[in-house]
Amino acid sequence: MPVFLYLFFLVSGLQATIHCVLHNSSEYKVKTCQLPQPNAALYKMPFINADFAFSLYQRLSEENPHWNVFFSPVSISSVLAMLSFGSGSSTQTQILEVMGFNLTDTPVTELQQGFQHLICSLNFPKSELELQMGNAVFMGQQLKPLATFLDDVKTLYETEVFSTDFSNVSAAQQEINSYVEKQTKGKIVGLIQDLKLNAIMILVNYIHFKAQWANPFHVSKTEESSNFSVDKSTTVQVPMMHQLEQYYHFVGVELNCTVLQMDYSENALALFVLPKEGHMEWVEAAMSTKTLKKWNHLLEKGWVELFVPKFSISATYDLGSTLQKMGMRDAFAESADFSGITEDNGLKLSYAFHKAVLHIGEEGTKEETIPEAGFLDQAEVASLHPVIRFDRTFLLMILEKGTKSILFLGKVVNPKKE
Template sequence: MVFNGIKMLVVFALTCMCFIVPVHQSLLPNATILDLSYKNMDFAMNLYRKIANYHDKNIFFSPLSVSTSFAALLMASDGITHQEILKVCNLEQFEMVDQPQLIPRLFQDLQENISRNGSLQLEQSMALFIRQRFEVEKTFQDNLKNFFQADINVLNFGNTKDSIKTINDYVRQKTADKVPEMISTLNAMTKLLLINTIFFQGVWQIPFNPNFTENAPFHIDNYNIVQVPMMFVEDKFYTMEDEPLGARVLKLPYKEGVSMLILLPNKKTDYTTIDNEITAQRFLSWIRNLEPMKLEVNMPKFKMERAYSLHNILPEMGMSSLFTDFANLTRLSKAQALRVSEVLHKAVIEVDEVGTTAAAATATGIIPYALPRRFTINRPFFFFIYHEETNALLFMGRVINPTKN
């Protein structure tokens, strides 16, 4: 199946066998979804840095998918487990004793704000798969339905083959066949499985002309060069330069209020030195300081599929009890010895020239006599896909080698 424009999706799974609880101070009594997006963004940058510590390869994931899943788990947890989730996910300031539903309500409001424009192709879903005869607290089930519109399904996890098929079929359907297999094995003792999916299909507002796409060098580093299909477009775009960081920024808008922000380190800047400098505050400063300019943009086509076992990463960030026998998930179930055994995150992205043939003919605003500047993405770069009205970071990634899927 061929997809035009850009398609991104993420699947996030929690295989649950244990959980925890909290009580916190209120620091943002009048919190908004913009506050939530800001905190989610910093969580995203922290998670990115942990993933980047493991390798120097391509990276792609959905901060919104991960954050949403743990917002759901917050309603199940108590004690130190709850506190750890709050801290790692950067949600501590939203925890209020007199407003216990503030966090899930903010996530609900954010989701509704993003999706209220019916033409935006962004779909997020959540499902809870429950083992037969396993008692889940009604309050948790009701909240999962009310705030996250979750599908709740009962499975015979003892029949692992049928359970795996059911779960994979759900994910396949929710991601338009882009993730045909989320799990290949399943522990027969599994009690619960929480799945969150997010799928985005974007059409460039200013499409690349496929007739101008041609192979060109991409410099992985000083010693390695690969040939990639390089797309080309000339038009007015918003851009800025972060001189202290040693990088340039380019905004590539999609239709319906979503944009991709490209962060391109300068030729003499090692991309690894930028990792620790990317923060929510810096990201918002890029957006504020963008200025229109006529540009020739050269950007590689690329596809990427990435899978992460976050249960190996999150303990290093401070979320440890959730995966041990000390987990406190008493608001999910009164059953003993529950803990989270796995946190699986799978993400897929495909970037190409156009959304539709008609869109390819809509390029306007070219100034015929002005000599354009160039923005050539021919070395490792970062990208961020965000919802403009809320600043919600939907996806982020790093491309070291666009030829590696």
């Protein structure tokens, strides 16, 4: 099964274009634009974005204690940076402070250029890893966006702006859902189910992630039905992938957890974290850039007999209340200052929906037969090396190596709940 990830966060994300080649049907199309030069903000961003990721994770985990948690920190950070681009006064300050940026230390212009460089780098075509972002803005038809805003988001962020009649809720919902379904080639259907009357602005961001494991699993080794413990009283049956391979891993005594790194074939890695039974909350509370850096130093390569569930995970949030609790209040209020988007009064953010979907299987993204030749004598090696079985709630991170960004962060409570 391929690894696909589509994310939708209904506030617009950053996307700067670069000289690159994109596939369009049977032809190749060249897009041109300018990649900003690296600046001081760019080098701070991995740490600031990671702190924001863990802060948001804590909120979402507290709000959904018995559910899967899954989202894209780097995309949400980029989305909020984009939102700040069209905002002013305290609206802008609150957005950036929630993200972890201090305008005294990082000027707005420098921050925007840093995010443009980050997203350009992430979107640059790679042979065996695809990470692409696209955006759309749906604004009430009574509002007239500034021509400069339309030009900027089109040329710098590849964002389309649509005038929408939100008085017809059913038609507006269908318009947005149809756009998302078309842009994702049918991967996401019916994104919005309960759009309310009197929406003012909805912005859409989608991310497509595809990658192949550096060491694909053998389909023939997958156990079709294996126990996964959801809690003390609930067990579900899941396909369990099995592999004997060398991985970077360690068993942490301080936090009572096992950490294992699974590399993709190019520029990305997945970090699986398995707390000892009863220690999940302890590990969650300790998650930080400092902890991540410590784990990175502790990882050592060695043979492991690995069992990982083959599963799909998805999560949908309206982040509005969460972001407001974190301090981003004005963007959702009547006093919102989006003077960089329109001269009309009354523009505010109505929704901040976010959806992430991930499928993890044997090959990563490529559905192909993996040759059986060269497989080591499992009985001999397994008797000498540790067995790591992800058969209860675990944490999952997907990181991009070049930018040191946390692409996705989550907790798998029940791999049967999509």
